[in-house]
Amino acid sequence: MHSSSASFVRAQELDESDSLGQYRHRFYVPAGQIYLDGNSLGLLSRDAERTLLNVLQNWKTGGIGGWLDGDAPWFTMAEALAERVAKLIGAAGDEVAIANSMTINLHQLLATLYRPRAKRTKVLIDAHSFPTDRYALRSHLRLRGLDPDQHIVIVPAGDSRFLNEDKIIEALKNPELQMALFPSVVYTTGQLLDLERICRAARENDVIVGLDLSHSVGILPHALDDWGADFAGWGHYKWLNAGPGSVAGLYLNRRHFNETGVVDAGLAGWWSVHKESMFEMSDEFFPGMGASALQIGTPAVLSMAPIDGALLSVEEAGIDGIRAKSIAMTEFIIETADAELADLGFRIGTPREAARRGGHVSLRHPEAQSISMALRTRGVVPDFRKPDVIRFAPSPLYNTFSELWEAIQILKEITATRAQDEFAATRSVVT
Numbered sequence: 001m002h003s004s005s006a007s008f009v010r011a012q013e014l015d016e017s018d019s020l021g022q023y024r025h026r027f028y029v030p031a032g033q034i035y036l037d038g039n040s041l042g043l044l045s046r047d048a049e050r051t052l053l054n055v056l057q058n059w060k061t062g063g064i065g066g067w068l069d070g071d072a073p074w075f076t077m078a079e080a081l082a083e084r085v086a087k088l089i090g091a092a093g094d095e096v097a098i099a100n101s102m103t104i105n106l107h108q109l110l111a112t113l114y115r116p117r118a119k120r121t122k123v124l125i126d127a128h129s130f131p132t133d134r135y136a137l138r139s140h141l142r143l144r145g146l147d148p149d150q151h152i153v154i155v156p157a158g159d160s161r162f163l164n165e166d167k168i169i170e171a172l173k174n175p176e177l178q179m180a181l182f183p184s185v186v187y188t189t190g191q192l193l194d195l196e197r198i199c200r201a202a203r204e205n206d207v208i209v210g211l212d213l214s215h216s217v218g219i220l221p222h223a224l225d226d227w228g229a230d231f232a233g234w235g236h237y238k239w240l241n242a243g244p245g246s247v248a249g250l251y252l253n254r255r256h257f258n259e260t261g262v263v264d265a266g267l268a269g270w271w272s273v274h275k276e277s278m279f280e281m282s283d284e285f286f287p288g289m290g291a292s293a294l295q296i297g298t299p300a301v302l303s304m305a306p307i308d309g310a311l312l313s314v315e316e317a318g319i320d321g322i323r324a325k326s327i328a329m330t331e332f333i334i335e336t337a338d339a340e341l342a343d344l345g346f347r348i349g350t351p352r353e354a355a356r357r358g359g360h361v362s363l364r365h366p367e368a369q370s371i372s373m374a375l376r377t378r379g380v381v382p383d384f385r386k387p388d389v390i391r392f393a394p395s396p397l398y399n400t401f402s403e404l405w406e407a408i409q410i411l412k413e414i415t416a417t418r419a420q421d422e423f424a425a426t427r428s429v430v431t
């Protein structure tokens with residue numbers, strides 16, 4: 001049998017035995033599209049739409065009453081959501097805050113936990129850190145009067161572009177480090193780091209360790225408390241499907257609470273105050289309890305409301321089931337690409353071992369940018385990352401294996417049949 005028909009049959013078999021197939025109908029899948037951008041912006045579900053409309057209705061009919069009335073009062077919505085998100089990441093509810101954006105949360109966590117002392121002043125990051133993490137860190141160091149070039153240490157990536165945990169562990173032994181910040185899943189390569197090992201090594205070396213979980217929350221299980229991470233941040237608009245700019249999350253290990261559970265926020269506002277004291281409007285600042293003290297001002301309720309509904313399908317499907325299907329999907333992409341795309345100049349840019357892989361597969365090709373644009377015109381929505389990466393990010397909740405098969409056939413067709421001058425023409429449009 002021709003390899004593409006063998007993989008077609010395989011895709012159909014996988015769809016037939018897929019226990020999560022039922023969730024696709026709860027999402028608005030754009031007509032005529034194969035949507036493979038779940039790690040940039042997840043699709044809207046009917047559940048998320050309903051909880052957003054519910055808040056609008058409460059506002060419409062009750063005005064300011066919505067803060068305390070109804071089945072999801074706005075005043076405590078962040079804490080209610082924190083309890084649920086905490087279960088997804090192996091944390092206690094009071095170690096999680098739903099607040100701000102990922103970048104603001106990173107600033108908040110740096111302001112709260114970065115405490116340079118004596119010779120321990122440096123921060124370790126990796127060569128692939130997402131730009132916002134780097135910008136936030138550099139600007140934070142400058143605010144503290146420190147030169148970022150002197151105070152940031154970078155672990156390089158290898159030739160394969162993958163990070164090597166042995167090198168990270170070695171780098172963590174640097175006695176000048178106060179803090180380290182790593183991604184769970186690297187946004188370019190899709191590499192999943194051994195977070196348990198990294199957190200353990202950081203603790204052994206007395207280094208505060210933070211994790212950017214943007215590309216892992218909602219697609220794979222976490223055990224933040226067991227790993228002993230100090231802090232983490234993530235958004236809800238990727239694998240958690242809560243919509244563009246939805247309110248983000250942060251984790252603060254309880255070892256950073258004081259003995260009565262209080263947290264003194266580095267960046268304070270009236271929502272960092274103990275909730276019972278908030279409306280006393282006191283000149284005195286009474287720090288709030290747990291991670292929720294890292295909220296700053298009034299929550300963006302309309303951007304938080306969809307999280308409520310969006311979490312439902314993840315909770316029902318279960319994060320282990322989601323991870324199992326995600327691995328099967330990324331495996332399918334890799335196997336099919338190996339069989340059908342290798343001759344066309346594609347290389348797999350993601351680790352082949354399932355345990356070292358997040359939810360997306362990076363396909364590398366010198367013409368990735370123009371191919372990615374051509375895919376969109378054919379109804380396949382991937383995304384492109386410079387210089388040569390097309391990311392396929394299937395969601396176990398709304399994508400099918402048959403879609404993956406079809407997307408690869410379209411990719412193959414585009415690459416095989418388009419003449420070099422067509423690529424050049426597209427390139428001139430996109431520069």
Ligand SMILES: Cc1ncc(COP(=O)(O)O)c(C=O)c1O
Nearest residue numbers: 101102103130132187212214235
């Ligand atoms: C790895 C990573 N970190 C941080 C962010 C930025 O978060 P935000 O723009 O929500 O603050 C992103 C956004 O895509 C990301 O991919």
